[in-house]
Amino acid sequence: xxxxxxxxxxxxxxxxxxxxxxxxxxxxxxxxxxxxxxxxxxxxxxxxxxxxxxxxxxxxxxxxxxxxxxxxxxxxxxxxxxxxxxxxxxxxxxxxxxxxxxxxxxxxxxxxxxxxxxxxxxxxxxxxxxxxxxxxxxxxxxxxxxxxxxxxxxxxxxxxxxxxxxxxxx
Amino acid sequence: xxxxxxxxxxxxxxxxxxxxxxxxxxxxxxxxxxxxxxxxxxxxxxxxxxxxxxxxxxxxxxxxxxxxxxxxxxxxxxxxxxxxxxxxxxxxxxxxxxxxxxxxxxxxxxxxxxxxxxxxxxxxxxxxxxxxxxxxxxxxxxxxxxxxxxxxxxxxxxxxxxxxxxxxxx
Numbered sequence: 001x002x003x004x005x006x007x008x009x010x011x012x013x014x015x016x017x018x019x020x021x022x023x024x025x026x027x028x029x030x031x032x033x034x035x036x037x038x039x040x041x042x043x044x045x046x047x048x049x050x051x052x053x054x055x056x057x058x059x060x061x062x063x064x065x066x067x068x069x070x071x072x073x074x075x076x077x078x079x080x081x082x083x084x085x086x087x088x089x090x091x092x093x094x095x096x097x098x099x100x101x102x103x104x105x106x107x108x109x110x111x112x113x114x115x116x117x118x119x120x121x122x123x124x125x126x127x128x129x130x131x132x133x134x135x136x137x138x139x140x141x142x143x144x145x146x147x148x149x150x151x152x153x154x155x156x157x158x159x160x161x162x163x164x165x166x167x168x169x170x
Numbered sequence: 171x172x173x174x175x176x177x178x179x180x181x182x183x184x185x186x187x188x189x190x191x192x193x194x195x196x197x198x199x200x201x202x203x204x205x206x207x208x209x210x211x212x213x214x215x216x217x218x219x220x221x222x223x224x225x226x227x228x229x230x231x232x233x234x235x236x237x238x239x240x241x242x243x244x245x246x247x248x249x250x251x252x253x254x255x256x257x258x259x260x261x262x263x264x265x266x267x268x269x270x271x272x273x274x275x276x277x278x279x280x281x282x283x284x285x286x287x288x289x290x291x292x293x294x295x296x297x298x299x300x301x302x303x304x305x306x307x308x309x310x311x312x313x314x315x316x317x318x319x320x321x322x323x324x325x326x327x328x329x330x331x332x333x334x335x336x337x338x339x340x
């Protein structure tokens with residue numbers, strides 16, 4: 001499958017949001033947990049202060065699907081590490097189930113890596129909760145730092161974050 | 171201990187770098203793994219395109235230590251979540267061992283949370299590899315998503331990232 005990998009445009013946001021919701025279903029996350037709307041996704045990606053980078057995989061010319069030819073995407077932002085400097089953080093790497101096994105995911109993460117190197121990143125990080133995806137990432141050269149060094153992901157949900165913030169006296 | 175929590179300035183970078191190296195020793199990371207230099211830390215925090223936010227804890231007036239009064243810091247950047255929008259990612263929360271047990275870490279993370287809410291973040295995330303720090307975060311309202319949902323942290327080190335990037339044909 002000779003998909004084209006290209007930067008996401010504001011017009012692609014509608015399909016990206018559909019995919020985001022499909023991923024939530026896959027992870028059995030209630031739809032109410034997806035707070036991002038089409039307007040938010042457009043503003044955060046293509047407004048005055050872009051907050052993420054995104055590339056899409058598109059079917060070759062003259063092939064299409066009901067998503068207008070888009071079959072997958074990779075969405076990332078930057079984080080800062082005091083040991084390594086700027087890092088790429090990949091939040092999502094997704095290929096529609098019917099298009100898997102054709103190296104589309106591999107090409108998407110290669111593109112994200114290329115963009116990361118171009119922007120001076122010292123490493124690429126992502127979170128994974130599925131065994132088959134861990135195998136895929138390991139084959140691309142990734143390491144499982146949770147298994148290797150015992151790192152756990154902690155989070156403060158919005159209500160916990162707001163309570164914490166409200167206690168600050170400074 | 172009535173420490174003051176205030177934004178880090180470019181002058182504080184020297185002490186922050188010293189603390190970063192102390193953390194590396196604590197995690198038994200070889201010093202060569204700390205790629206960040208004083209110049210990088212100054213440029214990345216206070217140059218034309220700031221890449222992180224940092225607050226420091228400082229001893230009350232008329233008290234000092236050999237670090238000019240600085241006893242801890244919290245350093246963070248933003249990531250983007252397709253489910254939640256903008257997140258705060260805390261890379262480091264540190265208090266010098268001799269000043270622990272005085273709620274300085276708690277005040278630092280409260281300040282980071284306050285800044286996160288002010289900038290529209292939907293959640294706060296961090297990585298932890300030490301049991302005592304997990305207890306501290308849980309008491310502040312944090313949840314261990316690795317224990318709860320099985321998330322693992324994958325990374326591509328610089329050499330793996332460069333190999334991946336070099337394969338991209340797009």
